[in-house]
Amino acid sequence: MKHSYLLALACATSLATPAFAQEQDHSGMDMDMPGMDMSGHDDKKSVSKNAMRMPTDDDCWNHVPDIPFVHIEKCRSIWPSSEGSGTARLPGNEDSMRGHHVMAGEWMLMLHGSVSAQYTKVTGPRGDDKLYATSMAMLTAERQTDWGRVRFISMFSLEPLMKNRGYPNLFATGETAGGLPIVDRQHPHDLFMELSARVDVNVADDTTLFLYGGPVGEPALGPSAFMHRGSARYNPEPPITHHWFDSTHITYGVVTAGIATRHFQLESSVFTGREPDERRWNIEKPRFDSWAVRATFNPSPSWALQASYGELKQPESTHPGENEHRTTLSAHYANGSGLSAMAAFSAKKRVPGTTSTAWLGEVNWDIDNANTLFGRAENVANDELFPDHDDPLHDRSFRVSKFQIGYARRVPLGPFELALGGTVATYAKPNALDAPYGRHPMGYTLFAKLSLVE
Ligand SMILES: [Cu+2]
Numbered sequence: 001m002k003h004s005y006l007l008a009l010a011c012a013t014s015l016a017t018p019a020f021a022q023e024q025d026h027s028g029m030d031m032d033m034p035g036m037d038m039s040g041h042d043d044k045k046s047v048s049k050n051a052m053r054m055p056t057d058d059d060c061w062n063h064v065p066d067i068p069f070v071h072i073e074k075c076r077s078i079w080p081s082s083e084g085s086g087t088a089r090l091p092g093n094e095d096s097m098r099g100h101h102v103m104a105g106e107w108m109l110m111l112h113g114s115v116s117a118q119y120t121k122v123t124g125p126r127g128d129d130k131l132y133a134t135s136m137a138m139l140t141a142e143r144q145t146d147w148g149r150v151r152f153i154s155m156f157s158l159e160p161l162m163k164n165r166g167y168p169n170l171f172a173t174g175e176t177a178g179g180l181p182i183v184d185r186q187h188p189h190d191l192f193m194e195l196s197a198r199v200d201v202n203v204a205d206d207t208t209l210f211l212y213g214g215p216v217g218e219p220a221l222g223p224s225a226f227m228h229r230g231s232a233r234y235n236p237e238p239p240i241t242h243h244w245f246d247s248t249h250i251t252y253g254v255v256t257a258g259i260a261t262r263h264f265q266l267e268s269s270v271f272t273g274r275e276p277d278e279r280r281w282n283i284e285k286p287r288f289d290s291w292a293v294r295a296t297f298n299p300s301p302s303w304a305l306q307a308s309y310g311e312l313k314q315p316e317s318t319h320p321g322e323n324e325h326r327t328t329l330s331a332h333y334a335n336g337s338g339l340s341a342m343a344a345f346s347a348k349k350r351v352p353g354t355t356s357t358a359w360l361g362e363v364n365w366d367i368d369n370a371n372t373l374f375g376r377a378e379n380v381a382n383d384e385l386f387p388d389h390d391d392p393l394h395d396r397s398f399r400v401s402k403f404q405i406g407y408a409r410r411v412p413l414g415p416f417e418l419a420l421g422g423t424v425a426t427y428a429k430p431n432a433l434d435a436p437y438g439r440h441p442m443g444y445t446l447f448a449k450l451s452l453v454e
Contacts, residue, residue, distance in 0.1 A: 080263055080298035084224025085249055087198070087212050087256050088294075089265055092301030093336030094230045098453045099138070100415060106143050113137035115158075116449035118236050120168045124438030126184050128168040134159055134236070136193065136227060148200040148208060155195075159188035160280030170427060170443055171400045173384040174243035174316075176278050181318050181387040186238045190280045192216045193250050200260070208260050210267075215283055217254035219269035220294035221310040223330035223344055225249035230340030231332065231362045234372050234408040234419050236447040240400075241380045244346035244358035245328055248310075250276055253286020265296040273313035273323070289313040292326075304332040318387070325349040338366035356381040356397060366410075372419070375405040385433075393432070401428040404443070419449045 081089040082096040090096060099112030114136055121129040135158045142151040164177035169186040176182060196214030203209055218225065225246040226232040226239055239245065251271050258267025273290035292310030299305070312324040330344035341363040349355040358380035365373045383397035406423030425443035 080301050081265070081296070081304060084304075085228035085246075086194075086196075086218025086225070086254075087210070087220055087258060087265075087267055088218070088222075088224035088228075088306070089296045089298060089304050090224055090229060091304045091332055091334040091340075092298065093334040094304075094332075094340060096228075098451070100452055100454060104141075107141045108143065110140045110142075111138070112140075112452055114449055114451035116236055116447050118167070118445055118447045120237070120443070120445045122168045122170045122184070122441060122443045124170075124441035125435075126170065126437050127441060127443075128185075130167045132162050132167045134189075136189075138194075148202045149198075151198045151200075153194050153196045153198070153214075155193040156191055157189045157193050158191070160191050162188045164188070164278050164280075168443070169237060169240060170425075170437075170441055171380075171382065171385070171402060171429075172238065172240040172242065173382060174247060175275055176317060178278075181316075181384060183385060183387060186242070187278075188280055190216075190250055190276050192283055194218065195283075196254070206261050210258050210260060211256070212258075213255035215286065216250060216252060217256075217271075218249045219251055219254050219271040219290075219292045219310065220256050220258070220267040221248050221269070221292035221308045221326065222246045222328045222346070223306055223332065223342060229332065229342060230334055231342040231364050231374075232376070233340070233364050233374075234410075234421060234449070235362065235364070235374050235376060235404075235406060235423070236421075236445050236449065237376075237404065237423060237425070237443075239360055239362075239376065239378055240402050241346065241358040241360050241378050244326070244348050244356075244380060245330075245344055245360060247275065247315075248292075248312075252276065252284035253288055255288070263298050265298075266294075268293045269310075273311075273315050274317065275315050277317065287313070302333055302335060304330075306330045306332070319350075322353060323351040325351055338368075340364045354383075354397070356383065370410050372408040372410060372421075373405070374408070376402070377404075378402045386436075393436070398430055398433055400430075400433070402443075403427070406445075408449075413450075415452060415454050417451050417453045419451070420447070422446045 079092045081092050082094045084090040099110045102109045116134045119131045138155040140153045142149060165182060166185045166187045170184050172186050173183050175187040194216050196217040198210060198212040200208040200210045222245045253272040254269055256267050256269040258265055269292045270288050271290050272287040290312045292308060294308035297305045308328050310326045315324050326348050328346045330342060332342045334340040344360045346358045347355055360378050362376035379401045381397045381399045383395055385398060386393040388394060402425055404423055404425035406421055408419040408421035411418045423445045427441055
């Protein structure tokens with residue numbers, strides 16, 4: 001991010017908008033606080049001098065709503081948490097500020113997005129290959145006020161352009177195409193991935209109450225969704241455990257209330273349990289028939305530990321009358337210098353029915369400015385691999401694993417970053433799956449991902 005550019009923008013904005021300056025006036029901060037000294041911004045030398053006068057750690061802790069946006073990045077390296085998808089918290093070291101930032105009056109706008117051209121090939125009898133594109137665009141508007149913060153979030157995807165059956169992802173299941181369950185493939189995401197608002201009210205120096213929600217949002221269940229966590233930043237393949245951990249990231253109708261401090265966040269949601277249907281261009285009817293509760297602990301900027309529980313009403317249209325109780329635990333680590341990793345566990349209980357568990361470990365390591373290594377290991381008991389009722393293996397649960405490694409070469413292109421890379425995956429499965437899947441199926445993906453980063 002270009003500090004000088006943002007500083008200039010923020011200075012221009014704060015000079016032009018009395019409310020912003022006024023906010024700083026009753027912040028009670030020392031005069032050496034950057035942004036307080038509004039004199040001499042018209043010469044370049046003093047701008048760069050001011051840019052170096054960062055807030056102290058203490059400022060970041062005690063005057064959160066008063067930190068000028070230009071210095072939030074510095075504070076984020078001190079705060080123990082940063083924002084993930086929905087209301088999820090990530091380690092403070094996670095770089096969640098990637099994107100293009102513009103001040104519009106008192107509003108800070110952030111545009112973030114990526115498009116990835118991908119080719120996936122999976123071998124074996126259930127394998128397939130496909131050339132396709134995944135995409136995501138996110139626009140947020142946020143504003144600090146003297147009592148807290150207001151934020152609007154919108155997120156879109158053009159994945160509905162691809163066919164309903166999505167793209168090959170061996171052992172992945174979930175949602176439908178043509179009324180039939182999708183198996184060994186990843187479903188496309190909906191056009192509207194998020195349309196939500198969040199209001200934070202400061203109730204003490206270190207405590208805010210917040211309300212989040214909208215027609216499309218993410219309830220307080222599971223870790224931050226895969227496309228919004230650093231540990232999966234360059235991984236082009238969704239987890240095969242998506243429907244154990246983060247499948248609720250697009251939910252039609254969510255309201256979440258919570259309390260947040262530096263280190264803790266406790267929140268609860270009421271939301272729609274039904275997964276998105278296969279009409280991917282519309283906004284579905286909210287039902288508010290399900291609930292979840294989540295606790296997150298950020299002991300330091302390196303860690304985010306999360307536990308959540310939710311009861312979902314009839315999530316799957318192909319399993320009418322069947323509810324789901326989902327318990328997830330996750331530990332996310334980020335060292336702030338290129339390494340981000342997550343380990344997670346989920347237990348999904350069908351009601352009525354059995355419980356199936358899933359494990360996930362993933363890592364992304366930006367070795368230097370140009371090279372990234374990443375990978376993911378998953379293990380899950382899945383009973384949806386044979387949806388045909390006449391199949392002798394129908395409804396039987398099989399514990400399968402996927403081990404995937406990948407590499408990305410990152411090339412800066414102005415405000416964009418182009419990541420070129422590939423992944424290789426191998427699988428472990430019981431012998432009973434040799435006939436339908438082949439003895440040693442393999443998966444490969446090549447990708448070219450363009451992201452707006454500044
Ligand atoms: Cu998804």
